[in-house]
Amino acid sequence: GAGVSQSPSNKVTEKGKDVELRCDPISGHTALYWYRQSLGQGLEFLIYFQGNSAPDKSGLPSDRFSAERTGGSVSTLTIQRTQQEDSAVYLCASSLGLSRSSGNTIYFGEGSWLTVV
């Protein structure tokens, strides 16, 4: 696609429910990233995929958070048993593979706004 696509754009869920957030990266981009941005705050790294594997998942805040990527394309971030502190914007980004240059630009989607009530 032309850009990184995320869905849903907005999600309101009840505390304790599970949510799934989807990311469709730019066509041909093998690297995919998830970040979290709490209201008015900076960006918190969650997980990075190269192809279907996740070499760096150091930013996942708890075992309630998981992510997968299939076919080297679409990724899903799942939050189980949501808590109010999970309310944030979840940003997905993608870039070309990093085999040679880690200076490749990362392009962001518009984000999925999650509110846990």
Added chain:
Amino acid sequence: AQSVAQPEDQVNVAEGNPLTVKCTYSVSGNPYLFWYVQYPNRGLQFLLKYITGDNLVKGSYGFEAEFNKSQTSFHLKKPSALVSDSALYFCAVRDSMDTGRRALTFGSGTRLQVQP
């Protein structure tokens, strides 16, 4: 380890005046440096990056940034600010030596307010 600091939470400037948004970084190897802009309720948009070469990098919307290795800085600049430049600006870094850490590390962001 890689880190980046944006010392100003907010920068205020009058329209038509030059603007500077500050960024300093810390890496073990050579830095790859990026600037992004975020408009209200939107994702991040790429502005410019420094990988190697000329220390002055030109980017989108008339913005430029100067890489200063001795001061470990990468300040964002624009000669003449527009009201439409008002947004949240993020500096980001990746350490060329840290092959296990592929993601960008972002600063806390600086809110730019341009007054008419």
